[in-house]
Amino acid sequence: MPDAEPDQMLEPDRLGADLSDAVVLFHEAIGSLMGLSAADHKALGILGREGPMSAGELAERTSLTAGAVTGLVDRLERAGLASRERDPADRRRLVVTAARAADPQVAEAFAGLGSAMAAVTARFTPDQLETIAEWVRLTSAAVRGQAAAIAARREA
Amino acid sequence: MPDAEPDQMLEPDRLGADLSDAVVLFHEAIGSLMGLSAADHKALGILGREGPMSAGELAERTSLTAGAVTGLVDRLERAGLASRERDPADRRRLVVTAARAADPQVAEAFAGLGSAMAAVTARFTPDQLETIAEWVRLTSAAVRGQAAAIAARREA
DNA sequence: CTAAATGATTCAGTAGACTAAAAGGTATCA
DNA sequence: TGATACCTTTTAGTCTACTGAATCATTTAG
Structure with a gap:
């Protein structure tokens, strides 16, 4: 259900949704x-x-x-x-x-x-892998943060 | 449970596991x-x-x-x-x-x-985002492929 | 137009996992 | 040592979602 609106979402977000489905x-x-x-x-x-x-x-x-x-x-x-x-x-x-x-x-x-x-x-080259690693770190933290926010809201 | 052996796993794999947890x-x-x-x-x-x-x-x-x-x-x-x-x-x-x-x-x-x-x-810069997008595409395909392989083996 | 087939729903019975409360060991404190 | 508190297990009962079979509505074939 993460595929929002029409097809105008930013590519990286669509990719995230796709990866998320794959993981699940x-x-x-x-x-x-x-x-x-x-x-x-x-x-x-x-x-x-x-x-x-x-x-x-x-x-x-x-x-x-x-x-x-x-x-x-x-x-x-x-x-x-x-x-x-x-x-x-x-x-x-x-x-x-x-x-x-x-x-x-x-x-x-x-x-x-x-x-x-x-x-x-x-x-990928080591440089590219470092970039990717950084993205994964940030994304992981963002997703985790959102999950925590939902859980917190849920308890209220 | 994706954290294998000691702590000698490749960084990108550990990061993948972390992201996977966050997604779940x-x-x-x-x-x-x-x-x-x-x-x-x-x-x-x-x-x-x-x-x-x-x-x-x-x-x-x-x-x-x-x-x-x-x-x-x-x-x-x-x-x-x-x-x-x-x-x-x-x-x-x-x-x-x-x-x-x-x-x-x-x-x-x-x-x-x-x-x-x-x-x-x-x-990230557009160039970096292109690299990241490529990694996500490949990773997503790999994970999907493994999931399909498991499902196929399961049916046998 | 009737008979058979198809798709979804309803019904009765079952199984698994949950809660609440009582019970069984084990530790702590006077 | 005895009383009390703590952690896990057991027990009894409930709830929810599932299966398999019967049923209802609709379509297709003869």
Whole structure:
């Protein structure tokens, strides 16, 4: 739905929308390959981005209740995508850690993406790559900022 | 989970992963702003990408049964995100069309992203923008290709 | 004009994930 | 040590979206 008005949008914005669609498609494909619901995939993403955390923290980050998180971690663990360990310092607490994809199909999918990206990278000079990196940094920050703004507005 | 091995990955790949996360976050934020489940959001994305289609085609594209699609379109229509019309040529058929976001909050969110992106674009020369556009085109194609490869393998 | 086929909807039943609340260990503090 | 607080799990019940089958409306074929 990011394709606005007629066809008069700035090229870079249209390109952004196209890339965004592609990213979402890839995530969906990976999710279905892993046999994960979107909610589980999201939780796994949080674990991957922010590192191991307790079940309580995960509950807070996902806006789920404690009971729901138990079931969530059950499913991730059964799929071999996360591990559950007791915190040695405080044995009431649980440390949930995202596991590196065990499924060879998933690993292969990421490897495929990695080499495809390497081929793309090879087509640019170091100077150009620096420019691209700068754009990606700025765009990423902008998108993240907008997502945060939406979330903040939503809470009001 | 795209962060591989230690920290020795090529910078552009890490940046890609970061951007990918940001995009997913934004989509999630928009989805929750619209009050849509992930499945509904996905269906809406298909409608947006591929244009209006009959309920049966939508069922095929989403891998849902006909009955489920009726409920899906009910929800989208109630939320003002899609419209239902009978096909004038064959009045048994239904044409489902994605509507431009009616909710002012959603429109505002997209507008916010648009101006943030415009600010990013303003920081580069036309030459640089051409390089960036080329990278985005190639990356988008690569990611799309990988997603298709996964989907194809999945069907085997 | 009737019979068969097609597209969408309705209905009954089911499954999965969620919440709220009670329960089970574990830690902290007096 | 005993009482209390904390973190996770379990349990019971609910809700939502799904499937498969029956139904209604419309079109096509004979």
